[in-house]
Amino acid sequence: MNVMIDLATSYLGLKLKNPLVHSASPLSENVDTMKRIEDAGSSAIVMHSLFEEQITHESRQLDHYLSYGTESQAEARSYFPEANSYRVGPDGYLEKIRLAKAALAIPVIGSLNGVSRGGWVEYARLIQQAGADALELNIYMLPTDPEMSGPEVEQMYIDTVAAVRAEVTIPLAVKVAPYFSAMANMAKRLESAGADGLVLFNRFYQPDFDLEQLEVVPHLVLSTSWEMRLPLRWVAILFGRVDVDFAITSGVHSHEDVLKGVMAGASATMMTSAVLQHGISHVSVVRDGLVRWMEEKEYASIAQMRGSMSQKHVKEPTAFERANYMKMLHSWQSDPTGFLP
Amino acid sequence: MPQVTNIRRKRPSPPAVDLESREAPARATDSAARSNRPLVCRDGNEAAAHVAYRASEVIAIYPITPSSTMGELADEWAASGVANLFGAVPRVIEMQSEGGAAGVVHGSLQAGALTTTFTASQGLLLMIPNMYKIAGELTSSVFHVAARSLATHALSIFGDHSDVMAARQTGFAMLFSANVQEAMDLAAVAHAATLTGRIPFLHVFDGFRTSHEIQKIDVLSDEDLRALLPTDAVRAHRARALSPDHPVIRGTAHNPDTFFQAREAANPFYAAVPGLVQRAMDALAQRTGRAYRLFDYVGAADAERVLVAMGSGAETIGETVAALVAQGEKVGAVRVRLFRPFDARALIAALPPTVRVVSVLDRTKEPGAAGEPLYQDVVTAVHESTQEGIAPWRTPPVVVGGRYGLSSKEFTPAMVKGIFDDAAQQRPKNHFTVGIDDDVTHTSLAWDPAFSIEAPDVVRAVFWGLGSDGTVGANKNTIKIIGEETERFVQGYFVYDSKKAGARTVSHLRFGPRPIRSPYLIEQADFVAVHQFGFLERYDTLALARDGANLLLNSPHDPAALWDKLPALVQRQIVEKKLRVHCIDAYSLAREHHMGARINTIMQTAFFALSGVFPREEAIAHIKTSIARTYAKRGDAVVRANHAMVDAALSHLHEVQVPDARQAPPGAGRRERPVGSFVARLLAGEGDALPVSAFPPDGTYPTGTTRIERRNIAQEIPVWEPDICIQCGKCVMVCPHSVIRAKVVGASTTADAPDGFHFEDARWKELSGMRYTLQVSADDCTGCRLCVEVCPARDKSNVARKAINMRDRASAGAPRAHWEYFLGLPEIFTPEEGGVGGLHYNRVKDVQLRTPLFEFSSACAGCGETPYLRLLTQLFGDRLLVANATGCSSIYGGNLPTTPWSTNAEGRGPAWSNSLFEDNAEFGLGMRVAIDAQASLARARVRALRDPADAALADAILDADQSNEAGVAAQRHRVAELKARLRSHDTDAARDLLAVADTLVRRSVWIVGGDGWAYDIGFGGLDHVLAGGHNVKLLILDTEVYSNTGGQSSKATPLGATAKFASGGKATAKKDIGAIAMSYGHVYVAEIAMGASDQQTLRALLEAESYDGPALVIAYSHCIAHGIDMAKGMTQQKLAVESGHWPMYRFDPRLAAKGENPLQLDSSPPKMLLKDYIYNESRYRMLLQSNPEEAARLLDRAQAHVVRRWKALVRAAGRPEDRTIAGAPE
Secondary structure (H helix, E strand, O other): OOOOOEOOEEEOOEEEOOOEEEOOOHHHHOHHHHHHHHHHOOOEEEOOOEEHHHHHHHHHHHHHHHHOOOOOEOOOOOOOOOOOOOOOOOHHHHHHHHHHHHHOOOOEEEEEEOOOOOHHHHHHHHHHHOOOOEEEEEOOOOOOOOOOOHHHHHHHHHHHHHHHHHHOOOOEEEEEOOOOOOHHHHHHHHHHHOOOEEEEOOOOOOOEEEOOOOEEEOOOOOOOHHHHHHHHHHHHHHEOOEOOEEEEOOOOOOHHHHHHHHHHOOOEEEEOHHHHHHOOOHHHHHHHHHHHHHHHHOOOEHHHHOOOOOOOOOOOHHHHOHHHHHHHHHHHHOOOOOOOO | OOOHHHHOOOOOOOOOOOHHHHOOOOOOOHHHHOOOOOEEEEEHHHHHHHHHHHOOOEEEEOOOOOOHHHHHHHHHHHHOOOOOOOOOOOEEEEOOOHHHHHHHHHHHHHOOOOEEEEEOHHHHHHHHHHHHHHHHOOOOOEEEEEEOOOOOOOOOOOOOOHHHHOOOOOOOEEEEOOOHHHHHHHHHHHHHHHHHHOOOEEEEEEOOOOOOOEEEEEOOOHHHHHHHOOHHHHHHHHHOOOOOOOOOOOOOOOOOOOHHHHHHOOHHHHHHHHHHHHHHHHHHHHHHOOOOOOEEEEEOOOOOEEEEEOOOHHHHHHHHHHHHHHOOOOEEEEEEOEEEOOOHHHHHHHOOOOOOEEEEEEOOOOOOOOOOHHHHHHHHHHHHHHHHOOOOOOOOOEEEEEEEOHHHOOOOHHHHHHHHHHHOOOOOOOOEEEOOOOOOOOOEOOOOOOOOOOOOOOEEEEEEEEHHHOHHHHHHHHHHHHHHHOOOEEEEEEEEEOOOOOOEEEEEEEEEOOOOOOOOOOOOEEEEEEOOOOHHHHOOHHHHEEEEEEEEEEOOOOHHHHHHHOOHHHHHHHHHOOOEEEEEOHHHHHHHOOOOOOOHHHHHHHHHHHHOOOOHHHHHHHHHHHHHHHHHHHOHHHHHHHHHHHHHHHHOOEEEOOOOHHHOOOOOOOOOOOOOOHHHHHHOOOHHHOOHHHOOOOOOOOOOOHHHOOOOOOOEEEEEOOOOOOOOOHHHHHOOOOOEEEEEEOHHHHHHOOOOOOOEEOOOHHHOOOEEEEEEOOOOOOOOOHHHHHOOOEEOOEEEEEOEEEEEHHHOOOOHHHHHHHHHOOOOOOOOOOOOOOOOOOOHHHHOOOOOOEOOOOOOOOOOOHHHHHHHHHHHHHHEEEEEOOOHHHHHHHOOOOOOEOOOOOOOOOEEEOOOOOOHHHHHHHHHHHHHHHHHHHHHHHHHHOOHHHOHHHHHHHOOOOOOHHHHHHHHHHHHHHHHHHHOOOOHHHHHHHHHHHHHOOOEEEEEEEHHHHHHHOHHHHHHHHHHOOOOEEEEEEOOOEOOOOOEOOOOOOOOOOEEOEOOOOOOOOOOHHHHHHOOOOOEEEEEOOOOOHHHHHHHHHHHHHOOOOEEEEEEOOOHHHOOOHHHHHHHHHHHHHOOOOOOEEEOHHHHHOOOOOEEEOOOOOOOOHHHHHOOOHHHHHHHHHOHHHHHHHHHHHHHHHHHHHHHHHHHHOOOOOOOOOOOOO
């Protein structure tokens, strides 16, 4: 590797040795695996998410099943032994942060997933106390209530961010979905509410239908590079206009994807699907590809290229806007092969 | 003869006893109990276990009600690292039976460890052989017994002294505690005295009444216990241990020359025990102020009538005596604490010299004896002391004996008064009973039920709840709050019914300024809460309310409209008794807080708000603190939800305006005593009032009685959608309570159907033109939803709508008339030749048209066991004998007043019996050999009576092929004809054949039980029965845990599952009982799971039945003790199979005989990881949540075990191993 190439980047005020951040995934549930991810070259790890609903659900489930059927019959007043303690609530998660911090040299970013302003918000403070270098607030919400208006949804986001911001002093990134009427305005408001960074975008796992059982089933499809286009566009649009760091989190699979992300303006590019698909060693493959490409193209540093293709800088800014859509439709209609999907 | 003196050896001497010490310090007073030491709320089991645990190094256990809690606590404490007095954590070891536990105790004692055990009832009986040994070897140990009835004409889990009285001859000392404090104090006395005196002790307290009663007590500290337990005696105990460093032998065999003398050699040790016990009691008194004597007298110094009793009954007697003496009566009572060795002198010394009549009460029955044990001892003591001239009287008192309180029958002050009244008669009745109406042999004493001695300053509260609503838990919590946050003394006792689904609970709580000595139910309550509105219709809930009492109702109705919703009787009672009525809609409130049916916190808050025990604000604070303490472990969300319910409860509590008396509805204001059959009286809660003559003397009862119960416990019931139904029968197949049934009838039969009764065209090609119907018995449904979950047919325009869906009971229709009409429809599927043909026993869809002969059991809603039993009766019910091991299936199968085993239209059906827990395989084998013997005899007699001129019938009978159902049916016709002919022959030969002729029709013996029986306590017998080659069928309803006694680990419990006695996750794999059985080669073996394949289940049962030899069927039975959503039980069964945890197979020795591989694997290779099955269940998730590292370790091992077992099965089945196994670590 050419030592002259400087891959360093700054994300949420954290100095990262490269933009390859490992995003919240099942792989970050185990400290040994996290260590391997670090060894493969990732520059920071976002822990798997602590879910508001999961904590509530686990607590209620445990209570329900330990109580169910008890004190009903003379012979069996209960059905389970009482353990001294259960790791419901954030304790296990916090312990993992502590272990990860002890085991890893790279920054560890906690991840909290919730949509309300309930008591769970205090977990943000606990995550900070456990030693997390930063916190990613993952707002994963599908507003299905017909009575709930767009402004109400937006305000819920803002309130949630502000509530979490009030709990912590560590850098705060907010991960959102792209479905806002006014994404740019929303980004601005999130910044005002206290976000230091925006992570674009949450992928909604869309359920599938099982035609045999006629049931709705959860279905996980790993991302493809193609999916990066949406966050790529928005990072490029928002870069320089909203004063936060950006991270791209959907569809980062190759060093080309990383390059595109950085050029759009991202400080960090987050890769999960590709690592799940190809293994942890894929991180080093991407990093090496990145270096090779930069060497070939004679780039000296990541900093040098960051935002270089953002809307502010490209020759044709309308490419990111509605004109791009019209251009695409045109090319579709003129597909000479007739075989495009 | 050799000179004995020459070989006399140095003898171990019994400890010296200072007889003066028998003059004990002053009696304990209530004020002594109220020292500065903090008092806490405990039940008797915990009180005894507290001491036993601390004084022991090895604890061998086996679950049996009502003592299981002691073992469970010991196990939990050990798992938490609680140390004993010696600074170590005791080894707690669960055994396969009480016999096994006693063996471990014996061995552990021989090797020098301080050892204890806990048991009751049949468990104690199984320990008796070892008890003789332990006592015979003068070995210090204490067995703590929550005394319980023995199974005689029936099993009973409730309390009396039959069990310990059956062990009184073993040489164990016997010390009786009468209340919760004593259960702790005398436990310590027993542990101390056994160490000093070397005689082992039974420490006895009354099952349920003391074991389960919560009282506020002083807990002995470790310092107290250390001070009581003599360390030199502990060292001496260790020094007597078997050791290769100073070897001796014990357990030798003696000959006639030596045994007798050696047996007498222990006498001095027994003689020393009373003094040692008194010394330990005195030491305890010095530390605690609570003084006890071997025989404690209370009452008038010049009493003329004295009662003698032991156990909790003595509390009631003591309390009543105090009240009667205050009224000037010359009565008294002796409480017996040390029953063995019986210190006659101490008893005589305790009796006042003025006594004229001694009435001795035994809580046991010894049929045929000259009298019950305590009575006989008192007679002997009085006689001998008089004879020896040491008695204080000139004329010895009259001694009479009586029985009371068998199986926790209530024993009240009114009964005590009745006994005293009778003792005042010229000739007091001897060998009496009290508390029942014996109109057969006229033993019972009369007593006045209106007599009451309840103190006015004691608050009495009664709560009617449903098992699932948390009432009992809330009340335990209330007791703790009041008992530990105020100066008041408390008492809590809980009455459960025998149903597993829809169980009713009644909580009896007392609060007062003095220790409460009233071990009997409340009859005049100051506060009555009815937590289920429906109870107002079904039970006389207000009978226990005193005038002016507070009534709290959980009501779904608007407070303003509530009065009109109350049953007339309740209205009358409210008006007449001038009750203050409050209501709260707790279910709505709980639902708002996502707490389902858990109304405990809400009702508790309402109780505190109304009872005025604390100012409201203070009460709220206490409840909230208590909630935080109780639920903190389960997470903030639960604490928050409960706190929110507390806050909401007060604003939803309303007073109900009661019209004045003039507007109250007319009427007697008392519920009429129900008139009806024996069973109906029991169902109405009138059992206590039934006289002896109402009962069969031998424990024989009719079957088919659950059908008259109509319990109405389901809020929602399944409703059939004929337009979607494909008539597959799966809902009928899985219904645990046989409330969903299908029939096909001829089109002409349907003409008289009631309005709204629906038929569809039958979807059988064999039954074209006929009509199909599916009906639900709404009265008997438990609302479990298993049927809806398995229904495969969905509405093509709305997939949420299936062919069967749950609907609110009120809107569901399903009138009883429809069900009655349905029951009257003829059954199409009969095995008779010439019946409607084409239906097959090996098709689920077809078999579901057969009438089940197992219905409406009291099993849990969604039970995984009962569908197998029901199927068994659909297949072979009319010729079935069932030997049922004790456990869930014997309780829901045979707990009076009703039984689900029923009969078909011809009156035939399963004949059922339960012997014991440990001997069920042998019991069933006994049935088999009896039938075979009678069948052989019958055949011989048929041959002998065969008339060569008219031999067709005899030959047909003798040569009958009964290998299929049609053959059996044909034989039944022949035997009926034979019997008809025999009846016309007035000869002994004809009568002899008639007596056994029925056995010429093939009979099927199924031996049924749970995994506790099959894998553990009954395994020896099961193994032997399989090995013997007899034609018996064994069905294991494998829930992988002791379900009936509350979730203790069995050898069927899987690796990694949490259970009681395996709190840290079971570290060893489940026993492969199928593999063991297959190893014989001649045993038909099948592992089945209805939820994974109903077809395979059906096939296995048919093959097992048809096999002329032993068959073992192991049936996966999901269970409430798995911690699952019971509606998903069948889904979990499927996952158990798909993950490889429960491979389905059939091993048929008949195939081997044909040269084929006998093992047929019926499942596919595991296609999912074990974790995706097990982590749906709390029994596994608990470990994941309490110790994730250990859970991960055990999961790895469990997954590897699954793979290994699967591969072994594949190899054995000769299947190619070319398919992969999901997640298999290679």
